[in-house]
Structure formats: C-alpha cells, structure tokens
Amino acid sequence: MSRSAHPAGPRHGDVLPEGHYTAPPADLNRLDEKVWSRTVARTADGVVTVGGIEVTRLAEEFGTPAYFLDEADFRARCRAWADAFGPDADVFYAGKAFLSRAVVRWLKEEGLNLDVCSGGELVCALDAGMPAERIAFHGNNKSTEEIERAVEAGVGRIVLDSFQEIVRVAHIAQSRGRRQRVQIRVTVGVEAHTHEFIATAHEDQKFGIALAGGQAAEAVRRALKLDGLELIGIHSHIGSQIFDMAGFEVSARRVVQLLAAVRDEHGVELPEIDLGGGLGIAYTSDDDPREPHEIAKALSEIVTRECEAAGLRTPRISVEPGRAIVGPTAFTLYEVGTVKPLEGLRTYVSVDGGMSDNIRTALYDAEYSVALASRASDAEPMLSRVVGKHCESGDIVVRDAFLPADVAPGDLVAVPATGAYCRSMASNYNHALRPPVVAVRDGEARVIVRRETEEDLLRLDVG
Numbered sequence: 204m205s206r207s208a209h210p211a212g213p214r215h216g217d218v219l220p221e222g223h224y225t226a227p228p229a230d231l232n233r234l235d236e237k238v239w240s241r242t243v244a245r246t247a248d249g250v251v252t253v254g255g256i257e258v259t260r261l262a263e264e265f266g267t268p269a270y271f272l273d274e275a276d277f278r279a280r281c282r283a284w285a286d287a288f289g290p291d292a293d294v295f296y297a298g299k300a301f302l303s304r305a306v307v308r309w310l311k312e313e314g315l316n317l318d319v320c321s322g323g324e325l326v327c328a329l330d331a332g333m334p335a336e337r338i339a340f341h342g343n344n345k346s347t348e349e350i351e352r353a354v355e356a357g358v359g360r361i362v363l364d365s366f367q368e369i370v371r372v373a374h375i376a377q378s379r380g381r382r383q384r385v386q387i388r389v390t391v392g393v394e395a396h397t398h399e400f401i402a403t404a405h406e407d408q409k410f411g412i413a414l415a416g417g418q419a420a421e422a423v424r425r426a427l428k429l430d431g432l433e434l435i436g437i438h439s440h441i442g443s444q445i446f447d448m449a450g451f452e453v454s455a456r457r458v459v460q461l462l463a464a465v466r467d468e469h470g471v472e473l474p475e476i477d478l479g480g481g482l483g484i485a486y487t488s489d490d491d492p493r494e495p496h497e498i499a500k501a502l503s504e505i506v507t508r509e510c511e512a513a514g515l516r517t518p519r520i521s522v523e524p525g526r527a528i529v530g531p532t533a534f535t536l537y538e539v540g541t542v543k544p545l546e547g548l549r550t551y552v553s554v555d556g557g558m559s560d561n562i563r564t565a566l567y568d569a570e571y572s573v574a575l576a577s578r579a580s581d582a583e584p585m586l587s588r589v590v591g592k593h594c595e596s597g598d599i600v601v602r603d604a605f606l607p608a609d610v611a612p613g614d615l616v617a618v619p620a621t622g623a624y625c626r627s628m629a630s631n632y633n634h635a636l637r638p639p640v641v642a643v644r645d646g647e648a649r650v651i652v653r654r655e656t657e658e659d660l661l662r663l664d665v666g
C-alpha cells in the first residue's frame with residue numbers, strides 16, 4: 204500500500220492550481236519512449252538504467268548532478284538523419300546544441316557535417332578531426348580573427364549574415380589567394396515556434412538579411428561581384444522546437460523565389476539551399492515530433508515543387524538539426540535534497556543542480572518531464588515542482604510534473620531530453636561546478652566532459 208509522506212501536498216483528484224500540466228499519468232513508473240533515449244529502461248526492481256547500467260551505480264561513480272548521454276541513441280539519430288536525406292542532401296549537426304570532441308568524432312564517423320558559430324566551436328571541431336570542408340561557419344558578428352581562422356582552415360562554407368561581412372570575408376579570402384564558398388543567410392519573414400508560425404512582413408531580429416525590400420537580392424548582387432567569394436546558395440533558419448512543416452513551406456517558397464530572381468538578373472542558378480534547423484523533440488508526453496524521413500520527404504517535395512514552378516533545377520538541400528539529434532539522447536541525474544509541501548499549491552522538490560545546468564526553463568519557460576529514477580514507487584502522484592539550489596526563485600528545472608508522493612531526500616530523479624542547450628548553456632552561477640557529460644554505451648560509461656573542480660574555478664580568478 205502506498206503511504207504518503209507529505210499529506211499537505213495536492214493529490215490526484217484534488218482541485219489543482221493552475222499550471223502547464225494535464226492529468227497525472229496512469230503509471231508514474233512507466234518511462235515514455237518518446238521522451239527517454241532508446242536504451243533507457245527500468246530493472247525488475249525499479250531502478251532506471253541507460254546502456255544497461257543502473258543510475259544508482261552511475262551516481263556512485265560519477266556523482267550528481269550529471270548528464271548521461273546515450274551514445275547508441277546519438278549515433279542512431281545521426282544515421283536516421285543521414286539516411287533520410289540521402290546522398291543528394293547534406294545534414295549539418297548544429298554544434299551549439301552540444302559540442303565536445305567525442306561528439307565531433309561520432310558525427311564524423313556517422314557521416315554528418317557540422318555547424319559551428321564561434322572560434323571556440325571551430326577549434327573543438329578541428330581539434331577532434333572534423334575535416335574542414337565538412338564545417339559550416341555561422342554567426343551574426345563573427346570577428347575578423349574568427350573569419351581568418353575559418354578561411355585558413357578551409358571551412359566548407361561561411362554563412363554570411365550582413366553586408367559588412369560580405370566585404371570582410373571577401374577581403375580576407377582574397378588576401379590569402381582563396382575563393383571562399385559562402386551562403387547568404389536571409390530572413391524570409393517567417394518565425395516558427397512549436398505548433399504555429401507567424402508570417403511577418405519584416406523580421407525584427409538580429410540574424411540574416413531580409414528578403415523584404417530587396418535587401419537579400421542586393422546582398423547576392425554584391426557577393427557575386429567579389430573575387431574572394433564563391434556564392435553557393437541561400438540559407439534560411441526560421442526558429443526552434445518546430446513541429447509544423449508549414450513554416451518551412453513558406454520559407455522554402457520564398458528562398459526559391461529569390462533563386463529565380465537571381466537567375467533572371469544574373470543568369471546564375473545557385474546550386475544549394477539550406478533550410479536550417481529547429482525541428483522539435485518531445486520534452487513531455489504531449490509532444491509529437493516528426494521522424495527524420497517524414498521531414499526529409501516533406502522538405503524535398505516542397506523544394507522540388509517550388510523549383511518546378513519557377514523553372515529551376517532543384518538545388519542541393521541542406522538542413523541543420525541540433526536539438527533533434529542530441530536533445531533526446533541525454534538525461535540529467537540529480538539527487539533530491541529537500542521536499543517542501545506547500546498546502547493547496549504543490550510540493551517543491553529541491554535537487555543538487557538547477558539553472559546552472561539547465562537554464563531553459565527559466566529562459567524560455569521550457570517544459571520538461573521528470574521521473575523518480577533510483578527506485579520504482581506505487582505511491583500516489585503528487586504535483587511537484589523540481590527546483591535547483593541557486594539563489595533565485597526562478598531557479599526551476601521542471602515547472603509542473605507529478606512525482607510519487609513518497610519522494611524523499613536521497614532519491615535520484617532524472618530529467619529526460621536535456622541533451623541540447625543544457626550543458627552548452629551551463630554557467631557557474633553561485634560558483635556552481637558545471638556537471639560532467641558521461642557517455643554510456645553497451646554497459647560502459649565514460650566521461651567525455653569532466654566535472655569542473657574548485658581548482659578550475661579558482662584558476663581563472665587571478666586577482
């Protein structure tokens with residue numbers, strides 16, 4: 204029989220306070236395969252495992268908080284994207300979602316290309332042996348030094364983001380006797396988030412060059428004139444965590460219209476278009492992401508149809524998934540420190556990490572799920588808020604979720620789908636030590652990014 208440790212907290216059947224949740228799931232011990240990576244399971248006695256290893260063992264060996272990355276799942280997702288798009292298209296993994304040398308090697312082995320958007324990401328990619336021609340360099344304000352490094356390394360493409368940059372890159376390439384392959388990033392007047400997209404006449408944001416008002420056409424005109432540049436195509440990235448293909452459809456149509464205008468004006472058919480990333484993943488059981496092959500089919504049909512209508516040869520398509528590859532492959536493991544029931548509201552479950560290892564809830568109001576991982580429980584569901592240990596009341600990891608009512612200090616809880624934009628956005632707020640990333644595969648676990656130490660913190664503090 205279940206015993207409730209916190210009689211004051213709201214219960215299944217009570218009138219619950221407002222929040223981003225639906226009814227409690229029927230079985231709190233069940234791990235929804237939509238939000239957990241593919242080798243995650245529970246043992247007969249209830250402990251969550253990944254790659255065949257129990258989280259209790261992982262916590263003992265690597266401590267908490269820590270990110271555990273399911274390498275088999277990561278590789279399988281890379282292959283699924285590469286296979287779905289086939290030999291006539293290119294998949295670039297967006298390194299900003301999560302980058303480490305091990306990840307770069309996996310990408311290289313699985314046949315993917317890599318997007319970087321800073322000198323630091325470029326160094327990581329090159330150091331781990333990614334061939335430069337498989338790297339694309341992004342960013343709205345690349346420094347001269349970064350451009351020089353990218354050109355000298357021989358990156359496959361630089362995505363130009365402003366009129367100043369067109370001249371800068373051309374100058375740097377020409378002064379080194381190079382012709383740098385480039386794309387121009389345009390804003391197509393579409394902004395997509397999750398289930399809807401907004402078509403705006405003018406995109407009020409910092410990235411890209413607007414199609415509106417002939418800006419993008421002018422950028423093409425200038426780029427085509429410069430000897431240091433080989434303009435290979437047009438790039439458009441419309442948003443993030445997108446489920447609805449309609450935004451991509453509008454974006455592709457507008458990019459193809461630009462290609463047609465370029466052909467009419469210059470007699471040149473640009474050979475490539477890049478439709479960016481932003482494909483959504485399941486953070487909770489309410490999310491229904493599309494499979495890579497559906498996305499590939501939809502995008503290729505849209506581009507082919509629009510090109511036929513415009514009388515253009517179909518260009519080579521590239522896409523840049525970050526979250527959709529790495530997001531679902533990892534979970535964060537925390538230890539519960541305190542449990543605080545607030546009468547008529549919810550129970551605050553404090554864990555040993557927080558906004559320093561996952562800023563997305565505070566930054567974007569992102570939704571996550573959570574599960575009791577060190578044991579199964581048949582206690583009734585209790586509306587909970589998983590919070591961190593930082594000095595901010597907004598330090599929330601999971602805003603609204605149900606945990607078994609007997610969750611107690613010392614329990615391990617796991618938050619799934621934290622592979623993207625968690626470690627890569629981690630901070631040292633409150634002098635927190637950033638957690639390690641541990642890759643797990645076939646019964647073996649190895650640290651790929653180690654936990655920070657107090658010496659690491661003090662090393663930078665030279666005052």
Ligand SMILES: *Cc1c(COP(=O)(O)O)cnc(C)c1O
Pocket residue numbers: 297299300318341440442443444479480481482523524525526527623
């Ligand atoms: C961030 C970004 C991506 C990846 O976005 P995801 O949501 O992680 O797929 C791809 N392309 C560009 C240009 C980006 O800025």
